[in-house]
Amino acid sequence: MEGRLIPTKTSAEAREIRKIVLQTALNAKKGHVPSAFSWVEIAVVLYFRGIIKFDANNPKLADRDRFILSKGHGCLTLYAILSKLGFFSKELLDDFGGKGAILPGHPDTEIPGVETCTGSLGHGLGVGAGFAMSAKLEKSKWYTYVVLGDAECHEGSIWEAAMFAGHQKLNSLVAIVDRNKLGATDFTENYATVANLGERFSSFGWNVAECNGHDEDRLFELLSTHKKDTNSDKPFCIIADTIKGKGVSFMQNSKEWHTRLPKDNEIASAFDSIENKDD
Amino acid sequence: MIKLTEKYQNKNSVDFRDATFDAVAEIMKNDSESVLLTNDMGAFGLDKIAKFAPERVINVGITEQNMMSLAAGLAMTGRTVFVYGIISHIIFRSLEQIKLDLCVQNLPVIILGVGTGLAYGQDGPTHHGTEDIGALRSLPNMTIFNPSDAFSISYAVKNAYKIKSPCYIRMDKAVLPDLYDNTYDLSENILSHGESKGGSIITSGITVWSGLYAQSLLSKKNIHCNVIDILKIKPLNHEKLLSFINHSEWIYIVEESAQNGGFSADICIALRNKTFKFIEIVNFKDQYLLGSAERQWAWKKYKLDGESVANEVLSLL
Numbered sequence: 001m002e003g004r005l006i007p008t009k010t011s012a013e014a015r016e017i018r019k020i021v022l023q024t025a026l027n028a029k030k031g032h033v034p035s036a037f038s039w040v041e042i043a044v045v046l047y048f049r050g051i052i053k054f055d056a057n058n059p060k061l062a063d064r065d066r067f068i069l070s071k072g073h074g075c076l077t078l079y080a081i082l083s084k085l086g087f088f089s090k091e092l093l094d095d096f097g098g099k100g101a102i103l104p105g106h107p108d109t110e111i112p113g114v115e116t117c118t119g120s121l122g123h124g125l126g127v128g129a130g131f132a133m134s135a136k137l138e139k140s141k142w143y144t145y146v147v148l149g150d151a152e153c154h155e156g157s158i159w160e161a162a163m164f165a166g167h168q169k170l171n172s173l174v175a176i177v178d179r180n181k182l183g184a185t186d187f188t189e190n191y192a193t194v195a196n197l198g199e200r201f202s203s204f205g206w207n208v209a210e211c212n213g214h215d216e217d218r219l220f221e222l223l224s225t226h227k228k229d230t231n232s233d234k235p236f237c238i239i240a241d242t243i244k245g246k247g248v249s250f251m252q253n254s255k256e257w258h259t260r261l262p263k264d265n266e267i268a269s270a271f272d273s274i275e276n277k278d279d
Numbered sequence: 280m281i282k283l284t285e286k287y288q289n290k291n292s293v294d295f296r297d298a299t300f301d302a303v304a305e306i307m308k309n310d311s312e313s314v315l316l317t318n319d320m321g322a323f324g325l326d327k328i329a330k331f332a333p334e335r336v337i338n339v340g341i342t343e344q345n346m347m348s349l350a351a352g353l354a355m356t357g358r359t360v361f362v363y364g365i366i367s368h369i370i371f372r373s374l375e376q377i378k379l380d381l382c383v384q385n386l387p388v389i390i391l392g393v394g395t396g397l398a399y400g401q402d403g404p405t406h407h408g409t410e411d412i413g414a415l416r417s418l419p420n421m422t423i424f425n426p427s428d429a430f431s432i433s434y435a436v437k438n439a440y441k442i443k444s445p446c447y448i449r450m451d452k453a454v455l456p457d458l459y460d461n462t463y464d465l466s467e468n469i470l471s472h473g474e475s476k477g478g479s480i481i482t483s484g485i486t487v488w489s490g491l492y493a494q495s496l497l498s499k500k501n502i503h504c505n506v507i508d509i510l511k512i513k514p515l516n517h518e519k520l521l522s523f524i525n526h527s528e529w530i531y532i533v534e535e536s537a538q539n540g541g542f543s544a545d546i547c548i549a550l551r552n553k554t555f556k557f558i559e560i561v562n563f564k565d566q567y568l569l570g571s572a573e574r575q576w577a578w579k580k581y582k583l584d585g586e587s588v589a590n591e592v593l594s595l596l
Contacts, residue, residue: 109383117379120375123375126344126347126376126380127349127380128352129348130352133337137334138356156344157348160340160342160344161342161349164339164342164345
């Protein structure tokens with residue numbers, strides 16, 4: 001599937017989220033910007049297109065859908081989204097990474113809208129499976145969405161959870177793998193392959209779809225179809241083919257930018273790239 | 280066999296695991312939301328629970344990391360979750376999940392760990408539970424119970440259920456008489472056998488029986504001490520502990536753990552403003568026990584048995 005990215009038009013929401021992410025990181029002089037950029041469209045579809053049921057004024061609503069950003073280092077996108085939706089004020093975003101600030105470099109449960117602490121990789125799918133198991137036991141209709149990094153899928157705990165979810169037929173569990181093909185230091189295929197992720201999840205008893213992870217229409221189609229499909233008893237996994245650093249031409253698909261931030265002239269170029277790029 | 284003093288020799292023995300699961304069963308009968316997870320570990324008592332709540336006793340397979348994360352997810356939806364397995368496996372394989380998923384988020388998950396100390400001594404260092412207290416006592420929000428008999432383990436289970444935050448109950452697989460019954464007040468989570476006229480043997484869990492045996496031997500030589508049973512290691516009841524050692528001139532701590540894997544450091548912190556003739560600590564030192572460390576053999580070798588404790592106290596006096 002890798003390399004089948006078809007250019008799509010970037011939505012206004014996605015462009016705005018990327019600008020907020022970049023500005024937040026620049027203010028704080030910290031943040032994993034390319035990791036945040038690669039799942040922006042996934043976040044936009046989940047939160048702005050009506051996939052996730054939530055109430056920003058009541059983040060603990062009993063029958064809400066649960067969302068876990070298992071790749072917690074990509075949290076700037078989540079923070080931008082939650083802020084836009086009113087879970088917390090923009091002022092908190094402005095203080096990202098500040099002294100005693102509410103928003104740290106990886107999400108924790110003091111943040112309204114965050115279900116569990118993530119940042120150490122490999123935890124989110126297991127916790128999500130716990131949510132989904134609970135929903136199954138109480139015969140509830142709410143869903144659990146977990147966004148995983150592809151390099152995170154090196155963790156054995158991911159596959160423990162995948163096996164459990166498949167065996168228990170947790171059909172309210174949805175995993176979306178942000179397959180941006182880069183770990184922290186290198187391309188995944190250069191040090192520990194995670195190719196054929198779809199086949200791997202499928203062999204663990206999941207329904208699997210693969211798509212361009214920046215194609216909001218296709219993501220919406222897949223996620224909304226799964227919600228309507230009451231016949232399947234399997235958990236659902238989307239392998240979302242993405243570009244790390246998507247939206248800023250010189251940050252895209254580069255192993256140099258995992259924690260690096262633009263400086264000097266790069267800053268204006270980065271914002272310009274986000275604003276004008278339509279691929 | 281653990282040596283019992285005369286007082287307990289003719290009493291009926293109870294299996295710690297049966298007492299644990301009877302208490303869990305009572306809770307799970309009354310709380311239809313509660314769940315029990317196991318990493319493919321069986322127990323007679325577990326089967327009894329599975330008969331009335333088959334959907335709430337879940338064998339997750341040998342996936343300890345996932346088991347703790349699942350427990351967190353289940354607990355976050357309002358359930359109390361019991362997690363059962365062998366100490367050496369479920370604590371260390373999943374230590375980060377215990378820290379981040381359970382303790383940071385302060386969730387009502389009760390870990391029932393079987394195989395304290397050298398309960399599985401003959402099975403090699405992969406099965407020894409001699410460092411787990413040291414690992415978990417470092418985690419904020421974690422409560423640690425180390426019961427010494429079936430009655431106190433049952434109490435610990437019921438108490439842990441009320442706490443509604445992460446608890447760890449160390450479960451020996453011994454079959455021993457009850458030390459306690461309804462006439463004892465366990466609510467302070469620390470008990471004294473005898474009075475501290477001379478000194479105090481401070482211990483916890485299965486080695487309380489060593490302390491009691493040493494106490495009986497010492498009394499025959501006119502050396503008097505109390506044996507302090509620490510039921511709840513963390514948080515430690517400092518005030519009650521200090522009241523129990525008020526008249527003690529010496530302290531002898533017995534722990535069935537590696538040097539930094541037990542609770543002795545916490546005792547020393549609690550006693551830091553007191554002066555004694557001596558404070559001595561006996562444990563397995565800073566090492567792993569390779570080979571077949573049969574419990575009574577190892578207790579004798581490292582001087583955790585009652586006779587050795589008595590002899591060491593005598594030599595120090």
